[in-house]
Amino acid sequence: MYLGRLHHEEGGGMQPRGIAWEFLLFCAMFPLLGLRGGCEEPSWKVVEPIYLVHSYHLDPIGTTPQSGPTVYAQHRDAVLWLEDLAQQSGMRINAFSTGLYAEGAVRSGDFSDFADFMPGGPHTLGVHLHAHHKPFDAPDAPWTWVEESPNVADPDIVRAIYEDQIFFVNELFRRNGVDPIENIIMHGSHVQLDDMSELYGTSETRSVDYPNVFTLLEGRRGIYHPYRGPASTVTGHEDPSEDEDFSAPYVHIPIVSGVIGYDEVHGPEGMVYGTVPYIKRDFILEYLEWREVERGASEEPPRIWVFGWGSHPYQTTAQSRGTDGRLVRDSWREIVSWLNEHYVEKKTPHGNEIARWANDREVEARFLEWEEAHPGVTSIDHNEEGGPRQELAFLFEPLGDAAHDGEVGDLPEGVRGERFRDSAGAFLWLLWSDVGSVVVPVGDELPFSRTVRHADGTTTSEHGETILVGETPILVFEDGSTS
Template identity: 25%
Template sequence: MNSLEELPLVIEKGSKNIIDAASFLKQHGASEVYLISRSLGSIVSAVALGNGADIEKAELLLASANFSYIYHYSVLVKDPKAKSELDSWIHTDIAKKLDPLYTLPNYRGKIHFHCGTEDKLLPPASCQAAFDASVNAEERKLFWHDLGHKMPKEAYFEEALAFFEGESQAPSEPGEPPINVLFVLHFDPPAGDFEVEGVECVNNYVRSRDELVWLLNFAEKSGVKMTALFNGYYIQHALRRNELEPLERLAAEGHEIGTHAHSICYDKVGDKWFKCSNADQWFRDAKTLVDTMLKEIGAEGNRAMCAMFGKGMYSHEDDLMKKYGYDIGIGNRPEIALNYFGHIVWNPWRAECTDLEGYALKEDKNVCFISIDHRAQIGSTTSHGGVDSRSDTLKRQFLMLYIEWKYRELRDYEDKVWTWGVVHHPNYGDKYNDHIEDFFSWLNKYFINKKTPSGNLIAVYSTASEVADQYYDWERKHPGSSSFSYVEGDPYPYICKYSKDKLLDSEYMGEVDLGADVTAFKFRSKGGKIFLLAWYNGKGVKTVDVSSIFGGTVYVITPVGEKTEQDASRVSLTEEPVFIEAPS
């Protein structure tokens, strides 16, 4: 190859040659065909595998996917000549046709990847993208090496030999870590400028204090853990009135205390808070008061911060988080993922701090803190510009994540840390308490501290610090792995897009009794069509009768959209969640 302009032709021709070679071997007596390739060869092989190469096992060294990412972040494009040659085709439909990101989802054999954490030519995130794209592989594993763009034989040979001989290394982390459910509290101030001892602020404090006491009692009964983030005004009143007992309970009963900084600053002379644009002062004024309170009650904490930067305006966030000692940003990318995917980000990650909104969800491992996403005000349909967080909507949203989590647990994909959260503002008083009680009771009934048939915990209540510590442990054990990353225009970053889209286009209607050890929920699509989401809470197959809901035959559809037709009176369920609906 004389020029990178020829790369599409090389990939296309090479992938066809691999397909033909595998076919030739099968026609001449080979019972199985295995493949091993490296670097560009792995890209070519990935295209061949996705385009139907009859190959049972593949070992891809220094693999790569997502040409757009490579174009922006590979050392290759620092060479003007190379960049110019890539420009001739990488922004066209040809790139999508030959990108393993779009071909690997079609491969259903067994595939292993070996990636270099220091690879500058094909960056680690592009190798991770190739692994993530292999969503339908019978088996997939990812091995990281502290290497650049090289893979000496001793780094992979024994693993590859065991893989090809049928003695593949057992997963070091069987199962999948549980979903961490967070209940976040934002103690918001009155709107605009206000005096600390003014009527509006005093009423806001009293309403918030009384709601906090109710929440503490609710959490004691339900097991919910709260991450409570305070603006400074609340702390001022609690200290002045010596009403520290609710705060002491937060610290003593397993909850977490952190900071919420609206874009307001404190005027000590006037004893008032006012709108200001100095983010450094927001941080300082709020943090000083929270730290003072923690010292007063003899507690530790204040690792988590949610600061009210303008949407997409995060270029100063990393510097300020570092300066003031915060290592957790919670709810600090509000509604950005929601606008892209229809749901929050399901993993903690180190989010890039940039003023380019399209890159606000991109992973940047040099950032000093982790981000944790959550849903807007529970029970409301108007918060944050009209986000619907009523209890039944939250159930549907949580089920999207559960399906994704369960799909991975069954296939034992590489572990990730999982989070799902929602916020409540105690300054609203008891307005949304019915939704709080209903939603968390539902979670407790079906998911919290429940185990899968393989013995894996499904979900647990956690604080932000517990999630962060779990993430740091995961990061140490998975060098080079991406927790989450998304740039505007990238493909959907999770596996079960079909189920996500189906649930987004529906209304939750309640639980359905299909017999012992079966969980089932009923939905109605926006077009009025009824369907069920159901699974068996055991090993093997359970037959259920849905003929009272659907007559004749039904479609049974997997989380990734694979469809079979079955008799409505004898529907086979396994532990993998499926959708059941009448034929169209």
């Protein structure tokens, strides 16, 4: 039995439900008793959904006529499997191909695999480059490539890497009846020049042998919003303000989370970061930041939000297993199903759609509309230290190494809860209410003796059979845990 909640009645202002008027007095007594919470009445905003994007890098296959066709066939099976999953689930695919994979598709006559990736289709196709080029003495040799060091500095070799690989990706556009000039997305390259505008086709002088002008680029991992930035933007910058440039011709779209299944080569988080419990954690934390904007707790204007993760065909073959021992395809099915069940095209109690599958071109179009309506407004939303601002950053600190462990059950209507487990095995519970302040019984799961962490990072020790849960999330952990 819980005490109830407050809600708005049409034409009647704030009215009590589920308890007598004494509840108003009960709420008003919170400050006098030294308790947190109360009768919250935020100013709810209209916000756009979180656009779900992910990056599928079609990495190099073999570099010889002996290895290339065999590896290509294995990778193609993974690509077709993911297309089937997308068709069944409504998911969108943002594929970025190296020239090696694209050559395999062209030479095998499989260019129609990418019919739905052309402009106007549900998916997108762009370019992702590793350090490979065709042999200088045999540029037309089929299935044959030379691999350079990623830090190659010779500008002629760098240009050859771009020209040789972009040629085959462009050919996929041509074979599908689309002018290659529409190939505008560059999602990461292993090789660079000091002036990337030359390679992206935006400089006043042009020295590369392809018609493309690449204006849609990858964004810094971990940022929740698309932004306009320079051509040189790559992961690793400590200060996101260095990444934003209102005058630049490039729009950057981040993916936020890890590489599904395993992530040992993509960042300091380590080999487990891309597994499903961590992707779920990342989404829940972003959703709650999004919700802070929705409920008017943030003074910042509503922005365009994105969330996604990465993957590769070699990680999604039929027998590929992640560092968690699971078949990666099972992990894909789980995260897509979970998002569809709980968030995609679902609405908050205040009418805002929570999440929507999208491709990069759709996100770019929405960002450009937002940018026009908010001239000169940063889309990254900096905090005082220069990093991406997050209203709940202090609250979420103990979740830095924690994985999602499940949804908290048996909660009153309108109260949500997600359970996490940290690296020491201790449980943490993230709780919030969509219906004002609610007194929640601890039941069989939540601890009687506990520490409650609040949005500003402060903590209070509590003992008792009930927990006060408000619209601002709280983090609960058992007294004596290491969190």
